[in-house]
Amino acid sequence: xxxxxxxxxRDSVTLVxxxxxxxxxxxxxxxxxxxxxxxxxxxxxxxxxxPGWDASGYTGTVPAGGRLALGFASPAxxxxxxxxxxxxxxxxxxxxxxxxxxxxxxxxPRPPRDAVTPAADLERDWSDDTEASAPPRPAGESRPRHEDxxxxxxxxxxxxxxxxxxxxxxxxxxxxxxxxxxxxxVADRVAALRR
Amino acid sequence: MILAVTGGKGGVGKxxxxxxxxxxxxxVLVDADLxxxxxxxxxxxxxxDVLAGRTGALEAVHEGGAVTVLPCGRxxxxxxxxxxxxxxxxxxxxxxxxxxxxxxxPAGLAADAxxxxxxxxxxxxxxxxxxxALADGLRARALAREFEAGVVRVVLNRVRGDPPTDGVERAYxxxxxxxPESEAVAAATAAGVPVTARSPHAEAAARFxxxxxxxxxxxxx
Numbered sequence: 001x002x003x004x005x006x007x008x009x010r011d012s013v014t015l016v017x018x019x020x021x022x023x024x025x026x027x028x029x030x031x032x033x034x035x036x037x038x039x040x041x042x043x044x045x046x047x048x049x050x051p052g053w054d055a056s057g058y059t060g061t062v063p064a065g066g067r068l069a070l071g072f073a074s075p076a077x078x079x080x081x082x083x084x085x086x087x088x089x090x091x092x093x094x095x096x097x098x099x100x101x102x103x104x105x106x107x108x109p110r111p112p113r114d115a116v117t118p119a120a121d122l123e124r125d126w127s128d129d130t131e132a133s134a135p136p137r138p139a140g141e142s143r144p145r146h147e148d149x150x151x152x153x154x155x156x157x158x159x160x161x162x163x164x165x166x167x168x169x170x171x172x173x174x175x176x177x178x179x180x181x182x183x184x185x186v187a188d189r190v191a192a193l194r195r
Numbered sequence: 196m197i198l199a200v201t202g203g204k205g206g207v208g209k210x211x212x213x214x215x216x217x218x219x220x221x222x223v224l225v226d227a228d229l230x231x232x233x234x235x236x237x238x239x240x241x242x243x244d245v246l247a248g249r250t251g252a253l254e255a256v257h258e259g260g261a262v263t264v265l266p267c268g269r270x271x272x273x274x275x276x277x278x279x280x281x282x283x284x285x286x287x288x289x290x291x292x293x294x295x296x297x298x299x300x301p302a303g304l305a306a307d308a309x310x311x312x313x314x315x316x317x318x319x320x321x322x323x324x325x326x327x328a329l330a331d332g333l334r335a336r337a338l339a340r341e342f343e344a345g346v347v348r349v350v351l352n353r354v355r356g357d358p359p360t361d362g363v364e365r366a367y368x369x370x371x372x373x374x375p376e377s378e379a380v381a382a383a384t385a386a387g388v389p390v391t392a393r394s395p396h397a398e399a400a401a402r403f404x405x406x407x408x409x410x411x412x413x414x415x416x
Contacts, residue, residue, distance in 0.1 A: 051340045051368065060340075099280035102309050109230055109279055109307030116275045169303075177210055177233060177384050184385075 001030060001062070001087040007078050013041075016082045018070040022062035030068070031086045033057040038076025057083065112162035197286055197296045198222070198410060199315035199344055202322055203331030205302035208352040209321045210234065211384050212374070212403070213299035216319065218262045218389035219407030222295035225265040225286065227311045230274055232267035233299055235387055243268030245285050246277035252288040261388045265289060279306055283314040304334055309342065317413060318344040319406065320367065323353050329366065336367055347413045348372045348406055372409070374402045 002021040007014060014036060022028050034040045034057050042053035052060040053072075062068045097105075198220075200213040210233040217224035226234040226242065239257060240250040242265055256265045268274065290296045300311040312318060318339045322332035332349075339346060346369040351358055353376040360371045374380075379397035383390035391400045 049337070051337045097313070099283045099310060099313060102313050103280050103306040106304065106306040106309045109301075109305045110275050110277070111230065111271045113275065116272050181385055 001028065001085055003032070003081075003083065003085040005082050007082050009078055012075060014074050014076060014078045014082070016072050016074070018083055020062055020068040020070065020085055022064065022066055022068075022087075025064055027061050027063050027066075028087050029059070029061050030088075031057065031059045032070060032083055033086070034072065034074065034083050035079055036074045036076040036082055037079070038074045041073040041075075043071070111166055115163040115166060196294070196317070196410075197290055197298065197315045198347070199227075199298040199300050199311040199318040199339075200321060200350075201300045201308065201312060201318050201335050201339060201344075202320050202328070202350075203302060203304060203308075203333075203335040204322070204325075204328045207321050207323050207325075207328050207332070208350075208374075209302070210299050211380060212319065212321050212350050212352065212406075213297050214262060214384075215389045215391055215400075215403035216406050216410070217297040218391050219404050220295050220297065220410060222297045223256060223263045223265060223289055223293040224297050224299060225289065226267040227282065227298045227307075228267060228301035229277055229279060229282075229307050230301060232269050234264055234266050241266045241268040241273075242285070243270070243273030243277045246279065246281045247273070248278075248281070252285040253292055256289065256293075261392050263293070279310055282310045286314045302331075304338055308335065309338055312339050312342040312344045315342075315344040317347050317410070319347055319350055319410075320369075321350040321352055322363070324351065324358060324363075329363070333366060336369075345413075348409050350374060350406065370409075372402055372406050374399050 002023070004019040004021070006017040009015075016034075016036075018032060020030055020032065022030075040053075040055055040057060042055075042058070043050040052058050057072075058070055060068065103109075198216070200209050200216065202209050213224055214234070216222075224234070226232050229242070229246070232241075240255040242255060244250045245252050245255050245265075252265070256263060268277075286296055286298070298311040298315060301307045320332050320336050320339065322328045336346065336349075346367065349363060349367045349369050349371045351360060351363055351371050351373040354373045355376050358373045360373055364371045375398050377390075377397060377399045379394035380390045380399045383393040386393065389403075390397055391403055394400055
């Protein structure tokens with residue numbers, strides 16, 4: 001793996017241009033690290049680090065027989081060499097991750113415990129056509145009470161903060177196709193009633 | 196092959212894309228949105244049951260429709276009981292039997308979006324020309340890179356007129372397939388069927404078939 005570097009110093013900023021060449025017959029993973037004694041000002045897109053970049057440098061793949069052009073800046077003084085390349089670095093942090101690590105790093109997506117009513121619906125009978133053909137209920141909606149002889153007006157408990165926060169997150173994601181279909185059905189019914 | 200249809204923002208058309216690409220690839224479509232199922236559910240076990248250990252993955256696959264589907268449950272209790280970390284093993288069991296698996300991934304960048312990318316061999320990021328969608332899509336693309344799910348094509352969805360494909364290609368670093376906004380797609384989506392089945396001559400159907408061809412080319416190299 002060859003690394004060519006071009007550097008210049010301008011307005012107290014060191015600009016580094018790199019060309020990584022892979023002469024092997026197969027694509028190779030590389031890690032390019034800055035040797036400058038200062039922070040790496042890596043390329044950004046829409047406010048976030050460009051893919052592959054972080055504070056230490058760049059990690060990515062160079063195609064077989066191909067070249068990869070990179071660049072970064074730093075307020076640090078110029079040193080030679082400004083960067084080093086490591087081919088086939090030891091298993092990256094993500095390469096050795098397990099699914100449990102992914103959940104720990106990105107956050108458990110499950111609804112909070114407070115949002116879950118007793119799991120009566122987990123025991124449903126798959127041969128129950130009435131249950132299976134009923135339209136899906138919005139998450140959290142209580143089942144109608146057919147059996148008790150008391151009031152049919154369900155109690156409405158206060159919504160826990162954790163549930164509100166989770167529902168707000170879902171709301172920000174926008175409506176899915178079934179939601180749109182449901183909304184369209186409601187609009188049609190309203191139009192029919194108005195006629 | 197496991198192919199994740201991803202994209203950071205909700206509402207860009209991931210589910211429609213996943214449905215149509217799965218149909219074109221004759222693949223199993225897995226609704227991997229554990230918190231908000233996007234595909235119709237029916238009788239029988241679903242992904243919540245699989246991830247809670249109540250049934251095997253193959254038992255939850257529903258054949259016989261326009262697309263073979265492994266649906267997800269819709270209850271909070273089911274989502275709470277499902278272990279998201281079990282998704283990768285469940286998908287491997289499906290892949291071993293069906294060869295090609297397409298994942299309809301949720302929006303966002305939490306583990307429910309990351310785990311499909313973790314399990315996938317490749318991905319199709321979906322975006323629109325909306326600025327927020329492009330920005331969120333780039334974040335999803337960065338997550339895909341982190342989990343080494345190579346981008347086959349970027350799907351630029353719901354385009355009108357002359358879309359800025361060059362700019363999107365430069366931003367994403369991957370080729371773009373633009374899918375037009377069309378009544379054919381809307382009608383097919385409303386009916387819950389692929390546009391390739393309902394309106395095979397529509398321009399959008401041709402674009403989805405092109406996506407499938409690109410995926411096939413990718414797996415043969």
